[in-house]
Amino acid sequence: xxxxxxxxxxxxxxxIRPSYGLFIxxxxxxxxxxxxxxxxxPASEEVLAEFAHANEADVDRAVAAARKAYDSVWGRxxxxxxxxxxxxxxRVVQERARELAVLESLDxxxxxRESRDVDLPLVAAHFFYYAGWADKxxxxxxxxxxRPLGVAAQVIPWNFPLLMLxxxxxxxxxxxxxxxxxxxxxxxxxxxxxxxxCRQADLPPGVVNIVTGAGxxxxxxxxxPDVDKVAxxxxxxxxxxxARSVAGSRKRVTLELGGKAANIVFEDAAxxxxxxGVVNGIFFNQGHVCCAGSRLLVQxxxxxxxxxxxxxxxxxxxxxxxxxxxxxxxxxxxxxxxAKIRELSEAGEREGAERWSPSCPIPEKGFWFPPTLFxxxxxxxxxxxEEIFGPVLSVLTFRTPAEAVEKANNTPYGLSAGVWTEKxxxxxxxxxxLRAGVVWANTFNRFDPASPFGGYKESGxxxxxxxxxxxxxxxxRPM
Amino acid sequence: MTSSFTDVAASNATLRAxxxxxxxxxxxxxxxxxxxxxxxxxxxxxxxRAIDLAISMVDLTTLEGADTxxxxxxxxxxxxxxxxxxxxxPKVAAVCVYPDLVGRAVEALGASGVRVASVATGFPSGRxxxxxxxxxxxxxxxxxxxxxxxxxxxxxxxxxxxxKVFDEIVAVKAACARDAASGKGDxxxxxxLETGELATYDNVRRASWLAMIAGADFIKTSTGKVSPAxxxxxxxxxLEAVRDFRDRAGRMVGVKPAGGIRTTKDAVKYLVLxxxxxxxxxxTPEWFRLGASSLLNDLLMQREKLATGRYSxxxxxxxx
Numbered sequence: 100x101x102x103x104x105x106x107x108x109x110x111x112x113x114x115i116r117p118s119y120g121l122f123i124x125x126x127x128x129x130x131x132x133x134x135x136x137x138x139x140x141p142a143s144e145e146v147l148a149e150f151a152h153a154n155e156a157d158v159d160r161a162v163a164a165a166r167k168a169y170d171s172v173w174g175r176x177x178x179x180x181x182x183x184x185x186x187x188x189x190r191v192v193q194e195r196a197r198e199l200a201v202l203e204s205l206d207x208x209x210x211x212r213e214s215r216d217v218d219l220p221l222v223a224a225h226f227f228y229y230a231g232w233a234d235k236x237x238x239x240x241x242x243x244x245x246r247p248l249g250v251a252a253q254v255i256p257w258n259f260p261l262l263m264l265x266x267x268x269x270x271x272x273x274x275x276x277x278x279x280x281x282x283x284x285x286x287x288x289x290x291x292x293x294x295x296x297c298r299q300a301d302l303p304p305g306v307v308n309i310v311t312g313a314g315x316x317x318x319x320x321x322x323x324p325d326v327d328k329v330a331x332x333x334x335x336x337x338x339x340x341x342a343r344s345v346a347g348s349r350k351r352v353t354l355e356l357g358g359k360a361a362n363i364v365f366e367d368a369a370x371x372x373x374x375x376g377v378v379n380g381i382f383f384n385q386g387h388v389c390c391a392g393s394r395l396l397v398q399x400x401x402x403x404x405x406x407x408x409x410x411x412x413x414x415x416x417x418x419x420x421x422x423x424x425x426x427x428x429x430x431x432x433x434x435x436x437x438a439k440i441r442e443l444s445e446a447g448e449r450e451g452a453e454r455w456s457p458s459c460p461i462p463e464k465g466f467w468f469p470p471t472l473f474x475x476x477x478x479x480x481x482x483x484x485e486e487i488f489g490p491v492l493s494v495l496t497f498r499t500p501a502e503a504v505e506k507a508n509n510t511p512y513g514l515s516a517g518v519w520t521e522k523x524x525x526x527x528x529x530x531x532x533l534r535a536g537v538v539w540a541n542t543f544n545r546f547d548p549a550s551p552f553g554g555y556k557e558s559g560x561x562x563x564x565x566x567x568x569x570x571x572x573x574x575x576r577p578m
Numbered sequence: 579m580t581s582s583f584t585d586v587a588a589s590n591a592t593l594r595a596x597x598x599x600x601x602x603x604x605x606x607x608x609x610x611x612x613x614x615x616x617x618x619x620x621x622x623x624x625x626x627r628a629i630d631l632a633i634s635m636v637d638l639t640t641l642e643g644a645d646t647x648x649x650x651x652x653x654x655x656x657x658x659x660x661x662x663x664x665x666x667x668p669k670v671a672a673v674c675v676y677p678d679l680v681g682r683a684v685e686a687l688g689a690s691g692v693r694v695a696s697v698a699t700g701f702p703s704g705r706x707x708x709x710x711x712x713x714x715x716x717x718x719x720x721x722x723x724x725x726x727x728x729x730x731x732x733x734x735x736x737x738x739x740x741x742k743v744f745d746e747i748v749a750v751k752a753a754c755a756r757d758a759a760s761g762k763g764d765x766x767x768x769x770x771l772e773t774g775e776l777a778t779y780d781n782v783r784r785a786s787w788l789a790m791i792a793g794a795d796f797i798k799t800s801t802g803k804v805s806p807a808x809x810x811x812x813x814x815x816x817l818e819a820v821r822d823f824r825d826r827a828g829r830m831v832g833v834k835p836a837g838g839i840r841t842t843k844d845a846v847k848y849l850v851l852x853x854x855x856x857x858x859x860x861x862t863p864e865w866f867r868l869g870a871s872s873l874l875n876d877l878l879m880q881r882e883k884l885a886t887g888r889y890s891x892x893x894x895x896x897x898x
Binding site for chain 1: 601602603604606607608610611617618619620621622623624625627628631818849853854858861
């Protein structure tokens with residue numbers, strides 16, 4: 100038999116400090132309170148580091164630093180100067196890509212293959228892309244003299260810690276804003292490493308501030324009166340709270356929330372590639388993807404064939420050590436998330452859907468959930484309606500293109516969708532009718548800094564990425 | 579011909595309907611999948627096992643107009659003892675020569691167990707009459723060839739004359755039969771699709787099925803005379819075809835990428851592809867071959883490096 104030997108990436112290349120403070124005004128400072136949190140490696144439950152849990156006074160300091168930097172330096176800097184800093188950050192990210200990839204996999208549990216081959220190249224690409232825009236804002240088609248908004252409060256999730264940071268920070272800085280960013284409490288390490296990168300790039304103090312903490316920290320940041328713009332990526336539930344809290348204020352908001360995307364496979368699709376796309380759609384990053392294709396809509400005429408192919412393919416997925424280059428599926432990010440995935444999967448069984456997982460060994464320590472398939476799912480099942488945010492795929496069927504559109508749109512969400520067919524005209528017909536921010540054709544989970552991303556309905560509002568992503572950080576009313 | 583496909587082969591129209599009814603292949607997706615499998619990391623013990631497996635799958639090949647009995651004899655010696663200094667190195671699967679040199683190869687290999695493959699049927703273009711192809715095959719079989727590598731008529735395939743391609747494969751397969759009294763079984767038929775000339779992955783999948791329905795024991799990517807020769811994505815598509823064919827017809831068909839596979843790294847990528855596409859049933863010389871001439875030396879050098887920790891160099895492995 101042909102077995103792969105373990106080929107783990109070395110963790111010696113990352114330097115994790117036992118304890119971290121807050122990054123405010125270009126300096127590491129201690130929190131004014133004494134609350135501390137710990138971040139653990141979800142694959143082993145080992146404590147990686149301790150970090151500060153910022154309170155309101157800390158947030159106030161960070162916002163003040165950002166305001167000062169905005170007023171005195173960054174808001175006045177010509178675009179070509181801002182571009183220099185962003186290009187510098189992009190290059191440092193590239194130089195330190197291997198180290199950052201390992202750090203991300205340690206803290207988040209995602210396979211090194213994904214952090215190394217997907218996350219980090221995209222992080223660098225976002226900084227390069229928006230660096231290119233910094234001196235061309237008046238040519239972005241958003242008005243003749245767009246101006247920065249001021250101080251941006253940014254709260255990001257744990258599924259793509261560094262990539263979401265790049266999505267937020269790169270356009271904000273390119274447009275001349277300063278930022279206070281709060282990473283998720285389970286994955287603060289790459290944001291803290293990014294603070295070092297800002298220093299390495301000689302970014303003026305206060306332009307980027309990183310405050311760590313949990314929900315209360317994020318709340319203090321979002322509610323801070325001196326914040327001009329709020330950008331949030333995370334759950335719909337928290338998104339609602341934020342929308343409520345900033346309603347009536349002058350703050351601009353963009354929200355990128357949950358999803359329950361349909362991946363629609365027609366009978367004429369390239370079957371083997373469709374199977375790959377379905378696998379990539381839901382099992383990429385253990386399903387911790389807001390635009391994950393968590394509902395497979397398959398045309399009834401090929402259901403049996405596709406399911407057989409899918410099960411065979413799932414049996415080849417390799418789950419285990421995230422640092423091993425041969426690993427396809429890593430660890431679930433936290434015990435709480437694992438509990439949520441379990442709860443929803445059990446609900447699926449109770450409601451009568453049929454559950455299937457390939458037999459794969461599950462490591463003793465850490466948080467793990469095998470790739471899971473539910474067949475016989477109905478639109479009314481919870482597993483077809485609620486976002487699971489884990490490696491769980493619900494399979495539904497349809498008979499006609501119109502029915503596929505109806506079922507795909509029959510969700511409170513609308514972030515993404517996938518269409519698999521060899522027929523080009525049908526792709527365009529479907530794309531016109533699907534209520535989703537992104538519609539992928541014969542592919543899934545492809546990202547590019549030049550392409551806008553965002554949702555319909557409960558998946559949020561505003562767009563990130565591309566030229567459209569600039570608008571969220573600019574005041575485009577005529578002077 | 580596999581019996582369950584009798585109706586499919588009834589006419590060119592039914593063949594066409596069947597082949598065009600197969601699911602398409604999305605080029606971008608197939609390329610991505612092959613590239614991803616190419617990044618699997620194989621090291622230490624896994625690599626040592628992969629190298630030995632790859633050596634045992636090599637069809638050591640010489641297909642030059644300048645081939646001589648002497649050259650074939652030398653190659654046969656190497657096929658049996660790839661590394662004279664290390665008896666633990668497995669022998670290769672087969673040697674592959676032109677039909678007129680089959681007799682020499684059979685003689686040189688004796689009872690070593692290394693098989694003799696021969697490219698009959700008007701190799702490499704195949705642009706000759708069916709009578710000539712059949713006779714070419716018969717002579718090679720009579721001279722003792724264990725395996726016949728035939729080329730398909732790409733012109734007929736591309737013009738949509740699937741039935742002609744089918745009939746030729748059936749006829750050549752019949753010519754591979756050997757008298758039971760000879761003590762040797764029928765020669766195995768490897769059908770070369772020349773994927774570089776078929777241009778699209780859809781065509782590769784259709785040609786694979788056509789060859790399998792017609793009775794091929796192996797499907798092979800290329801003659802090595804056309805560029806591009808074997809590539810990972812094309813081999814992926816063929817492995818998917820043999821996998822699906824076994825599900826439907828209950829018969830296993832082997833796969834042989836040939837041409838352009840020069841390094842151990844390349845060979846290992848192919849093994850990973852087999853492992854994760856068709857499955858480990860195909861990971862034996864009986865069902866998977868690597869058609870190559872220069873690959874063997876790189877495998878030997880890498881093998882020695884793994885064993886000793888030192889990398890020797892081209893002068894430390896034998897030339898032919």
